[in-house]
Amino acid sequence: MSLFDFFKKSRHNSAATAKERLQIIVAHQRNQSSQPQFLETMKQEILEVVKKYFAIDLDDIKADISHEGETEMLELNINLHNKEIPQAAPASSGDENTA
Amino acid sequence: MSLFDFFKKSRHNSAATAKERLQIIVAHQRNQSSQPQFLETMKQEILEVVKKYFAIDLDDIKADISHEGETEMLELNINLHNKEIPQAAPASSGDENTA
Numbered sequence: 001m002s003l004f005d006f007f008k009k010s011r012h013n014s015a016a017t018a019k020e021r022l023q024i025i026v027a028h029q030r031n032q033s034s035q036p037q038f039l040e041t042m043k044q045e046i047l048e049v050v051k052k053y054f055a056i057d058l059d060d061i062k063a064d065i066s067h068e069g070e071t072e073m074l075e076l077n078i079n080l081h082n083k084e085i086p087q088a089a090p091a092s093s094g095d096e097n098t099a
Numbered sequence: 100m101s102l103f104d105f106f107k108k109s110r111h112n113s114a115a116t117a118k119e120r121l122q123i124i125v126a127h128q129r130n131q132s133s134q135p136q137f138l139e140t141m142k143q144e145i146l147e148v149v150k151k152y153f154a155i156d157l158d159d160i161k162a163d164i165s166h167e168g169e170t171e172m173l174e175l176n177i178n179l180h181n182k183e184i185p186q187a188a189p190a191s192s193g194d195e196n197t198a
Contacts, residue, residue, distance in 0.1 A: 004126075004167040025124040027103075038152050044189050045151070049144045068103040 018044070020080040022050065027073045037064050039074040054080050119179040123151065126172045138164050138173040145175070152180050 016026055024046060026039060050056065062077040124143060125138060142162055149155065161176040 002168055004165075004172065019130045021128050023124075023126040023128075026104065027122040027124075029120050029122075031118045042148060042152065045148045046145060049141060049148065052144070053141065057104075071103055 020056070022076075022078040022080060024050075024078070025073065027071055029071050031070065036081040037065070037072055039072055043076065044076055050078060054078070056080065113148065121153070121175075121177040121178070121179060123149075123175040126170055136171055138171055139169070142173055142175065150179060153177070155179065159191050166196065 025047070028039065043065070044083065047056075054059065056078055060079045060081070064075045066073050066075075108165065125141065125145070136190075142164070146160065155177055159178045159180070165172050165176045173191075
């Protein structure tokens with residue numbers, strides 16, 4: 001099963017199949033010494049990034065954080081309802097190294 | 100298959116199975132009128148967020164952007180090598196609404 005299949009499969013399960021949506025998954029495979037759960041804070045910062053591209057509000061966002069063994073996972077499902085912000089997104093600050 | 104299974108499965112395929120790693124997937128289901136591909140720019144901004152939590156450099160990051168039908172997908176695999184940044188992440192700017 002490819003990631004695309006996975007994404008399509010989760011679309012059919014979601015009650016409101018918005019014409020346009022964004023799904024963000026952050027999976028952190030930890031070892032014992034790693035930081036306490038940081039995904040809650042990172043979730044807010046990722047949403048700030050998304051808001052530069054789409055005018056979204058709270059009820060467009062479904063967020064879940066779950067754990068299994070040494071893995072912690074954040075799943076964000078965002079209904080977009082064609083709410084793009086037309087102007088190009090601002091260049092990210094500090095362009096010294098780009099991946 | 101759950102998301103956790105998917106994440107574990109992709110771990111075995113990756114050559115260097117780092118003890119600690121982060122996988123970020125952004126899937127955008129578009130309609131015709133939506134913005135041109137913005138995932139390249141969003142990728143940089145998400146990496147800026149990750150760098151607040153982990154001291155990572157370019158060769159720790161594997162980034163892929165792919166398309167299938169109306170879906171565009173960014174996949175980031177980041178080897179962490181226990182490179183946490185100890186201090187707590189700065190609170191995100193503008194806390195007026197939290198999801």
